[in-house]
Amino acid sequence: MNKTEQARLIIGRLSEQAEGNSIVHRISPLCKLFITIVFIGVTTSYGKYDLSGLFVMILFPVIWYQFAEVSFSECLYRLRYVMPLVVIMGLANPFFDKEIVLYVGRVGISGGVISMLVLILKGLLCLFMSYLLVATSSIEEMCIAMRRIHIPAFFTTLILLTFRFVTLFLEELSVMTEAYQLRAPGQKGIQFGAWGSFLGQLILRSVDRAQALYESMVLRGYSGEISYYGYKKYSKWSVLITVLNLCLVVLVRYVRF
Amino acid sequence: MISFQDVSFAYPGENNILEGFSLDIKEGEQLAIIGANGAGKSTILKSVLGLLDIRGDIYIDGLKLEKKNLKQIRKSVGYVLQDSDNQMFMPKVIDDLMFGLINYGMSQNEAKKKSEEVLQMLGIAHLAEKHNYKLSTGEKRMAAIATVLAMEPRIMLLDEPSAALDPSNRRKIINTLNSLNITKVIATHDLDLVLDTCERVILINQGRLVADGAVKDILTNRQLLENNNLELPFSMV
Numbered sequence: 479m480n481k482t483e484q485a486r487l488i489i490g491r492l493s494e495q496a497e498g499n500s501i502v503h504r505i506s507p508l509c510k511l512f513i514t515i516v517f518i519g520v521t522t523s524y525g526k527y528d529l530s531g532l533f534v535m536i537l538f539p540v541i542w543y544q545f546a547e548v549s550f551s552e553c554l555y556r557l558r559y560v561m562p563l564v565v566i567m568g569l570a571n572p573f574f575d576k577e578i579v580l581y582v583g584r585v586g587i588s589g590g591v592i593s594m595l596v597l598i599l600k601g602l603l604c605l606f607m608s609y610l611l612v613a614t615s616s617i618e619e620m621c622i623a624m625r626r627i628h629i630p631a632f633f634t635t636l637i638l639l640t641f642r643f644v645t646l647f648l649e650e651l652s653v654m655t656e657a658y659q660l661r662a663p664g665q666k667g668i669q670f671g672a673w674g675s676f677l678g679q680l681i682l683r684s685v686d687r688a689q690a691l692y693e694s695m696v697l698r699g700y701s702g703e704i705s706y707y708g709y710k711k712y713s714k715w716s717v718l719i720t721v722l723n724l725c726l727v728v729l730v731r732y733v734r735f
Numbered sequence: 736m737i738s739f740q741d742v743s744f745a746y747p748g749e750n751n752i753l754e755g756f757s758l759d760i761k762e763g764e765q766l767a768i769i770g771a772n773g774a775g776k777s778t779i780l781k782s783v784l785g786l787l788d789i790r791g792d793i794y795i796d797g798l799k800l801e802k803k804n805l806k807q808i809r810k811s812v813g814y815v816l817q818d819s820d821n822q823m824f825m826p827k828v829i830d831d832l833m834f835g836l837i838n839y840g841m842s843q844n845e846a847k848k849k850s851e852e853v854l855q856m857l858g859i860a861h862l863a864e865k866h867n868y869k870l871s872t873g874e875k876r877m878a879a880i881a882t883v884l885a886m887e888p889r890i891m892l893l894d895e896p897s898a899a900l901d902p903s904n905r906r907k908i909i910n911t912l913n914s915l916n917i918t919k920v921i922a923t924h925d926l927d928l929v930l931d932t933c934e935r936v937i938l939i940n941q942g943r944l945v946a947d948g949a950v951k952d953i954l955t956n957r958q959l960l961e962n963n964n965l966e967l968p969f970s971m972v
Contacts, residue, residue, distance in 0.1 A: 697784055698835030
């Protein structure tokens with residue numbers, strides 16, 4: 479199985495995972511979206527040297543992952559390509575901010591190092607909570623949640639169709655890569671000289687399939703906005719969890735013990 | 736029920752794929768459109784649904800094929816695409832069945848009930864909650880037919896329904912088609928399937944109508960078939 483096919487299967491698996499039946503899966507998607515947005519907002523609001531304060535925020539993903547029955551190691555594995563980018567974001571700080579703000583024993587630690595760690599931690603926490611949202615809600619549910627907060631239909635439909643198009647694009651890429659590799663034994667990847675025609679063919683094929691899919695949707699009454707269904711309605715339970723989470727986040731962020 | 740009147744079609748800058756095509760299909764008829772690859776079979780089906788910018792007129796149930804009638808026409812005409820992957824775009828089979836029903840105003844509960852009934856009728860109720868990307872080719876084809884049947888079309892257009900199916904799945908499709916009491920137009924070059932499912936057949940070549948008649952007359956005419964790049968059905972050799 480080539481890597482593209484694997485990527486396509488991972489997308490499929492994520493959709494399946496979103497259909498779980500844990501406590502977190504049963505929470506209304508809008509509440510989960512709200513919880514995630516609040517968490518990201520509060521996490522990013524920490525001061526650039528507030529490492530100790532930010533550490534407490536780790537509790538939230540830890541607890542949520544437990545309740546969601548989502549494997550944290552799988553999350554780390556899936557995000558393995560994105561996490562280095564988060565780390566890179568803060569790497570320049572130690573070079574610009576060299577003022578010593580803390581001593582550990584005799585070793586002075588500069589503000590740049592602390593702010594780098596804070597930035598990395600903020601990035602990772604936001605990433606983990608976003609992954610949790612994706613792993614416990616399908617793309618359709620998230621689009622419905624966005625519609626509920628009056629995000630324009632054009633935007634949500636665009637997200638949904640882009641998601642579908644990515645899957646389709648991967649399918650075509652997988653078929654073409656396989657066909658190429660079968661006639662290019664011993665070659666690693668696609669030869670540079672073939673990139674142009676390969677990409678051109680890939681785009682043409684994907685657009686062709688996207689057109690066929692679009693026609694199929696139009697023939698079944700699609701008129702610009704996807705009709706969403708299967709939505710988990712607000713329940714007292716969802717609202718209670720959201721309010722409780724909000725209170726805890728505010729408590730952790732603004733109350734110093 | 737469907738009337739083509741001097742219909743022509745060409746992609747911009749290319750030769751005509753359909754040329755002066757006229758045909759009448761009666762209600763309840765089981766019609767096969769046969770022809771070699773590129774003869775224009777799929778083009779004929781697509782033109783009925785208003786997916787192509789044709790010249791000439793098409794009438795469906797007395798309604799002229801034009802923009803203002805498209806919604807009504809598309810509700811009564813179901814189209815099963817050649818490639819089922821293009822027909823199944825929702826995450827799960829049941830979602831795909833409900834998609835059209837909800838778009839045409841059915842409530843979520845009604846749509847779900849109707850979809851489950853159709854799946855039950857086709858003997859594929861076990862696929863309801865299955866993810867589309869996990870279906871086999873045969874299952875996908877049956878599910879694609881179900882998505883169309885759920886809409887209760889009065890006319891069903893099928894493009895190569897038996898392509899890429901193993902004998903057992905092919906038989907299943909044939910039985911399903913025979914059990915449906917609606918007008919069916921099947922574009923195919925699987926002539927044995929035509930023998931099993933249709934009463935009338937038209938033969939086209941390079942977008943022109945070459946022959947129109949009863950299945951037994953056309954599919955036994957070796958000369959006619961061979962002149963148009965086809966062969967006698969296996970069961971008649």
